[in-house]
Amino acid sequence: MIFFHDDFDLLFDFLMFKASFKYYKSKSPPPCLKEVLDIDQTKELLEKSVLKQIHIICQDKLWKTFGMKSPENWEVFELIDHPGLIYIKNPYTNSGQKYWVIRSLRDFSKTPNKRNIDALGIVSENWWESAKNDKKTLMMLRWTTLGYHHNWDTKIYSEDNKGKFPEDLKNMTKFIAGLLGFEDFSAEAAIVNYYHMDSTLSGHSDQSEQYLEAPLFSFSFGQSAIFLLGGITEEEKPTAMFLKSGDIIVMSGKSRLSYHGVPKIVQTELKLGDEIGDENCNQNALCMDEDNWKPFSDYIAHSRINVNVRQVLRKGLLKLDDQI
Ligand SMILES: O=C(O)CCC(=O)C(=O)O
Numbered sequence: 001m002i003f004f005h006d007d008f009d010l011l012f013d014f015l016m017f018k019a020s021f022k023y024y025k026s027k028s029p030p031p032c033l034k035e036v037l038d039i040d041q042t043k044e045l046l047e048k049s050v051l052k053q054i055h056i057i058c059q060d061k062l063w064k065t066f067g068m069k070s071p072e073n074w075e076v077f078e079l080i081d082h083p084g085l086i087y088i089k090n091p092y093t094n095s096g097q098k099y100w101v102i103r104s105l106r107d108f109s110k111t112p113n114k115r116n117i118d119a120l121g122i123v124s125e126n127w128w129e130s131a132k133n134d135k136k137t138l139m140m141l142r143w144t145t146l147g148y149h150h151n152w153d154t155k156i157y158s159e160d161n162k163g164k165f166p167e168d169l170k171n172m173t174k175f176i177a178g179l180l181g182f183e184d185f186s187a188e189a190a191i192v193n194y195y196h197m198d199s200t201l202s203g204h205s206d207q208s209e210q211y212l213e214a215p216l217f218s219f220s221f222g223q224s225a226i227f228l229l230g231g232i233t234e235e236e237k238p239t240a241m242f243l244k245s246g247d248i249i250v251m252s253g254k255s256r257l258s259y260h261g262v263p264k265i266v267q268t269e270l271k272l273g274d275e276i277g278d279e280n281c282n283q284n285a286l287c288m289d290e291d292n293w294k295p296f297s298d299y300i301a302h303s304r305i306n307v308n309v310r311q312v313l314r315k316g317l318l319k320l321d322d323q324i
């Protein structure tokens with residue numbers, strides 16, 4: 001085969017994270033999504049050895065309190081080309097998803113949690129109250145941090161910069177971690193990312209935590225993301241995959257430090273109706289009442305929420321190790 005100069009540049013470019021990011025981010029021309037791994041094509045992906053199934057065993061009934069389906073019905077996979085990247089296909093009931101959407105928008109966005117809007121100085125403690133009827137305020141929130149607050153400048157966690165980590169999120173993450181064999185996991189920090197249809201998150205590797213052996217848990221709700229998962233350097237060609245509402249990925253082992261990013265949010269129709277016999281909602285009245293759910297439903301019709309949970313401390317420690 002003969003390569004012309006430009007083709008060769010293109011080929012070389014495509015070996016890198018940034019080029020792939022640029023490709024999927026492009027508005028004109030829009031990207032072709034044919035190569036994006038879609039977990040709904042399970043049979044084909046298993047046959048092509050892109051995925052392998054992970055079987056989990058669950059003895060207790062805690063899942064009910066987290067708005068999840070029974071783990072015996074979960075579909076859990078590992079990406080063969082990315083050992084340690086575990087994908088749990090939406091294990092939530094519809095009311096379970098609603099519960100976490102409500103927690104993320106109404107509660108995780110309140111002070112004393114840290115938020116990007118704090119720097120703007122014009123939004124009150126209770127962002128959701130001021131935002132739900134005001135599109136401009138609604139669009140302003142991009143992130144909040146919980147527990148040990150992520151310091152965006154220094155990337156260093158500090159004992160002087162931490163808040164309370166929400167109990168329900170801590171317990172749910174611990175429960176999932178236990179099922180996957182990470183019994184010692186302790187949720188100590190989270191970034192909640194709020195994406196609108198034109199938002200992106202550039203490529204990075206999360207390594208601020210002192211204990212990088214612990215996995216990272218990522219929960220997605222609302223609109224779908226194209227998520228790029230690369231290797232340990234920016235040079236490796238990433239795998240593009242859809243993360244849809246309810247999906248969970250776990251970055252563990254060899255994939256814990258992998259380069260990743262979100263070049264595009266994809267519009268999907270979301271139907272979080274009430275399932276027959278679904279009594280799992282922790283906030284029954286709110287989830288079942290269409291009027292109360294409406295502003296949340298309107299929000300996720302055009303936005304995506306990602307709750308990104310990490311362990312910060314070394315195993316067995318109760319505070320940051322100053323020696324680092
Ligand atoms: O939104 C996502 O899926 C990824 C978020 C992420 O990588 C992060 O918060 O570090």
Ligand SMILES: [Fe+2]
Nearest residue numbers: 204205206260
């Ligand atoms: Fe990340």
